[in-house]
Amino acid sequence: MNVIKKRLAPSLLVLFLVTLAGFTLFSNTLRTMTLPKVITEKPSPGPMNHLVEGNGVVSPGQQDDLISESGWKVTKVYVKQGDSVAKGQALVAFDGTELEQTLLDEEASRRKRMLEKEDVEEQFKVAMQHGDEDAILKAKRDLQTYRLDEETSARKINALRNELEQKKMLTAPYDGIISDVQAREGLRVPQGQKALSLVSPGKGFEVSFTVRADSAALLMLEEEIPVSVILGGQTKRMNGRVAEFKDRPSDGANGDGTGTQGISAAQRIVVVALAGEELKGGEQASIRIEKPSLQEGMVLRKEYTKNDGKGRYVFVVQENKSSLGNAYYAQKKYIRVLDETAEELVVEGLHEQMDVITESSVPLQDGNQIRLQ
Structure with a gap:
């Protein structure tokens, strides 16, 4: 009997140890199943593309x-x-009847004064024949007055004729294309107001686009960019040239509303010059260009990041190895944003071997044990 017990003892010990290990592993497995489940993604190195539109x-x-x-x-x-x-x-004719009547009245008045002048000249001849000094002096004064009146009337008539010529007909000051006609037959155009506009085709055309300041910084003066223009109901691709940049006041927030410190939230106006015989002005135009970021780092989707009082951070996976198996923990990792778009970031503080937690079954805290999906 003792011999049998001695023979069974080692086997029972082994069985006990195996059972104990099995319970330990089973217990660890059950515990692991209760841990937060996460999905990870590795950040990618390289530049990020900005969409300039x-x-x-x-x-x-x-x-x-x-x-x-x-x-x-x-x-x-x-x-x-x-x-x-x-x-x-x-281009446009106006009703100058009132000024024409004033001109006719002034011309009639001038003719009347000329007839009166002829009478005074006749009186002067008679006075000279009779040697009447008083009559001669009076006639001379009257003739001098008529000459002054005649000069004044002539100047007035010339001015009225010039005014009528200038105001009765609106003509083109240069070769061009008519735009924005405001004049309507039978209606008045208020004095000093626009009747129509004239475009000089030799000066070309332009279109202004409002874009984020950091996106505008990726463009250069005189750079050629594609512009889509709607002509006759169809979209035509034309070559444009960046002609000018203009500032536009910032509203203090980024285009995505995050207001991230250190990233320009201002907008700029990009003026693009266009040339094309088919252009008239007033056409709808758009740009949509991908330009690489000026900053290089690790590219990460913005939705994976969070903010606290210290700055922006992500959770990464920290692995602890042991004889009973590997354990994984969520570690808070602060990052520095170098550049951003509405959806992506270029950051410092990560490397491409890190596993960034992108989704979690429950909200995480720094140091939480997790299980990988």
């Missing part, structure tokens, strides 16, 4: 408003939107 309306490089200097009623509009006109061509 915007919409605008094509406008002429030079456009002059031709105004009504008289405020008279419009009698005839000879042109319409988009018409090509030559220098000196009649």
Whole structure:
């Protein structure tokens, strides 16, 4: 009996140890199943692409408003939107009846004064024949007055004729294209207000796009960029040239509303020059260009990051190895943002071998044990 017990003892000990190990492993497995489940992703090195996009309306490089200097009623509009006109061509006729009547009255008054002058000249001849000194002096004074009146009347008539010529007909000051016709037949154009606009095709066209300041910084003056323009209901791709940058006040927040410190939230206006015989002005235009970021680092989706009082951070996986198996923990890792778009970040503080936690079954705290999916 003792011999049997001695023979069974080692086997029972082994069985006990195996059972104990099994319970330990089973217990660890059960415990692991209760841990937060996470999904991870490795950050990718390299530049991030910015999407530079915007919409605008094509406008002429030079456009002059031709105004009504008289405020008279419009009698005839000879042109319409988009018409090509030559220098000196009649554009709009105005009713100058009132000024014409004033001119006729002034001319009639002048003729009347000339008749009166003839009578005074006759009186002067008679006075000279009779040697009447008083009559001679009076006639001379009257003749001098009539000469002054005649000079004044002549100047007034010339001024009225010039005014009538200038105001009765609006003509093209140079070869161009008609735009924004405001004049309507039978209606008055208020004095000093625009009757129509004239575009100089030789000055080309331009379109302004409002984009994020950090995206605008990726463009260069004189750089050629593609512009999509809607012509006749169809989209045509045209070559544009970056002609100018203009500042636009910042609202103090990023385009995505995060207001991240250190990343420019301002917007800039990018003016792009266009050339094309088919352009008239007023066409809808847009740009959509991908430009690489000027900063290089680890590229990470913005949604994976969080903020606290110390700054922006992510959770990464920390692995602890042991004889009973590997354990994984969530570790808070602070990062420095170098550049960003609406969806992605270029950051410092990570390397491409790190596993960044992108999803978790429960909210995490620094040091929480986790299980990988």
